[in-house]
Amino acid sequence: MNQTQNQIKNLIDENGKRTDGRTADELREIKITVGVVKNADGSAFIEFGKNKIVAAVYGPREVHPKHMALPDRCVLRCRYHMSPFSTDTRKNPAPSRREVEISKVMRESLEPALILEDYPRAAIDVFVEILQADGGSRCAGITAASIALADAGINMRDIVSACAAGKIDNTIVLDINDTEDKEGVADMPVAYMPHLEQVTLLQLDGILTPEQFNECLDKAIVGCNMVYEIQRQALMQKYFGNETELKEE
Amino acid sequence: MQEVKRRYVVPGDKIIEGSFRPLMNVIKVGNSIIATRIGIAETGRDGVKVIPLSGVYIPRVNDIVIGKIIDHSSLSWEVDVNSCFSAHLPAQDVFGRDFSPARDDMGRQLAIGDLIAARIIAFDRTRDPMLTIQDKDLGKIPRGELLKISATRVPRLIGKRGSMIQTIEQATQTRILIGQNGIVVVMGRNVDGVKLAMRAIRMVEEEAHTANLTQRVKVLLNVPDTPQIENTPVTQTQSSQKGEEIQSAIEEVEEEIEEGEET
Numbered sequence: 001m002n003q004t005q006n007q008i009k010n011l012i013d014e015n016g017k018r019t020d021g022r023t024a025d026e027l028r029e030i031k032i033t034v035g036v037v038k039n040a041d042g043s044a045f046i047e048f049g050k051n052k053i054v055a056a057v058y059g060p061r062e063v064h065p066k067h068m069a070l071p072d073r074c075v076l077r078c079r080y081h082m083s084p085f086s087t088d089t090r091k092n093p094a095p096s097r098r099e100v101e102i103s104k105v106m107r108e109s110l111e112p113a114l115i116l117e118d119y120p121r122a123a124i125d126v127f128v129e130i131l132q133a134d135g136g137s138r139c140a141g142i143t144a145a146s147i148a149l150a151d152a153g154i155n156m157r158d159i160v161s162a163c164a165a166g167k168i169d170n171t172i173v174l175d176i177n178d179t180e181d182k183e184g185v186a187d188m189p190v191a192y193m194p195h196l197e198q199v200t201l202l203q204l205d206g207i208l209t210p211e212q213f214n215e216c217l218d219k220a221i222v223g224c225n226m227v228y229e230i231q232r233q234a235l236m237q238k239y240f241g242n243e244t245e246l247k248e249e
Numbered sequence: 250m251q252e253v254k255r256r257y258v259v260p261g262d263k264i265i266e267g268s269f270r271p272l273m274n275v276i277k278v279g280n281s282i283i284a285t286r287i288g289i290a291e292t293g294r295d296g297v298k299v300i301p302l303s304g305v306y307i308p309r310v311n312d313i314v315i316g317k318i319i320d321h322s323s324l325s326w327e328v329d330v331n332s333c334f335s336a337h338l339p340a341q342d343v344f345g346r347d348f349s350p351a352r353d354d355m356g357r358q359l360a361i362g363d364l365i366a367a368r369i370i371a372f373d374r375t376r377d378p379m380l381t382i383q384d385k386d387l388g389k390i391p392r393g394e395l396l397k398i399s400a401t402r403v404p405r406l407i408g409k410r411g412s413m414i415q416t417i418e419q420a421t422q423t424r425i426l427i428g429q430n431g432i433v434v435v436m437g438r439n440v441d442g443v444k445l446a447m448r449a450i451r452m453v454e455e456e457a458h459t460a461n462l463t464q465r466v467k468v469l470l471n472v473p474d475t476p477q478i479e480n481t482p483v484t485q486t487q488s489s490q491k492g493e494e495i496q497s498a499i500e501e502v503e504e505e506i507e508e509g510e511e512t
Contacts, residue, residue, distance in 0.1 A: 060307075062334075115276070150259060152305075153286055153287065239287055
């Protein structure tokens with residue numbers, strides 16, 4: 001017990017700083033580049049702290065095998081995959097139980113933002129490849145995938161932004177990293193559509209009281225809004241350069 | 250073009266609030282109009298639309314497309330039109346109403362691998378696009394250099410009343426066929442001219458959203474600057490020239506769409 005107490009204490013020091021020097025409400029540094037995969041219809045590269053993730057979108061394209069096609073809407077297929085070199089010890093490249101699950105929740109978190117009815121009998125493929133993992137890779141993956149979908153020109157109701165919040169050392173903090181995920185008390189990834197103000201993904205690993213849960217969710221949504229601003233900037237940068245307002249000629 | 254308000258949008262952006270008609274790439278949520286694509290939002294008197302800057306080609310009725318024959322059954326050809334739906338060209342369209350699969354050899358008219366210019370006569374959510382080549386200046390394209398560009402760049406490549414494509418054609422002594430699906434065929438006797446035209450087309454594709462593009466294309470093509478070029482009407486002296494015909498037909502279709510396109 002003493003041991004665990006000590007460990008939890010170590011996650012936030014006496015100045016209120018976390019293991020990587022952040023305050024409780026601070027995100028890791030986020031950098032997004034749009035259009036990195038030339039062969040894809042849309043793509044994005046995200047650096048979310050030490051996470052390095054490429055997302056590529058293909059489609060709408062023909063569905064193979066044909067029997068998977070839906071007559072009234074488009075099929076969205078997602079693949080979340082961690083490269084063997086993305087973690088400390090080599091990861092077997094075969095899809096693990098965890099990756100299959102994340103692929104599924106990722107699809108379900110992106111689906112509400114897409115207007116799939118616009119492309120009946122077609123398929124959209126989303127590939128998310130984790131090149132370097134550091135906790136919160138599903139959130140970073142969703143963030144990148146949503147930008148890649150927008151880059152591919154697929155009709156969307158809104159952009160999806162994702163960010164985690166959690167509890168370490170009895171404090172609710174934003175954007176859990178790998179150490180905090182492993183040593184902390186709770187981790188809650190949230191995906192959110194900022195304009196529609198709707199949550200599309202909510203998972204929770206750990207134990208929180210109802211009050212803490214609410215605080216955690218609110219904090220995660222604030223984080224999502226911060227992520228959204230960066231997403232928006234990245235998209236604008238690719239398509240309009242540094243101009244933000246259209247000049248009339 | 251009066252009182253058109255323009256701005257850059259990404260999906261989810263609220264363009265305007267109030268009773269406006271949603272036209273293209275927008276949805277109505279409550280009382281506001283929301284963009285669904287990255288592009289340039291235009292609020293005009295007739296409604297609100299977003300001119301998209303990315304995306305694959307989705308067929309529309311009356312589009313003129315360039316496609317490749319990929320297969321044929323006993324009654325129709327299957328045509329790849331650079332889209333997620335493969336189009337069908339019925340054999341009756343080529344052979345006439347008395348077509349008989351037993352008597353007529355389909356391979357003789359159009360073989361697998363042939364390139365055709367065609368018009369989409371039918372397409373909806375439930376069926377694949379249906380093509381026709383029974384219109385003037387549609388049909389097999391015998392020769393040329395093939396390029397694929399993004400379908401969203403086609404209006405820009407044509408330019409206002411065909412200004413951009415005319416500039417390229419005249420400067421390089423080539424004929425350029427453009428399909429709405431983003432497939433472009435460049436034909437010309439002079440290899441250097443064709444190469445130059447292809448470079449110009451690539452440049453238009455890459456820099457489509459920037460201002461003063463026509464000027465820069467002219468610099469690339471070494472054309473002396475004549476600002477009046479946009480006002481010259483589309484000349485159609487040689488009606489036998491397929492390129493110009495198809496291009497002008499495309500322009501007609503495009504007229505409404507690209508009116509708002511910046512030049």
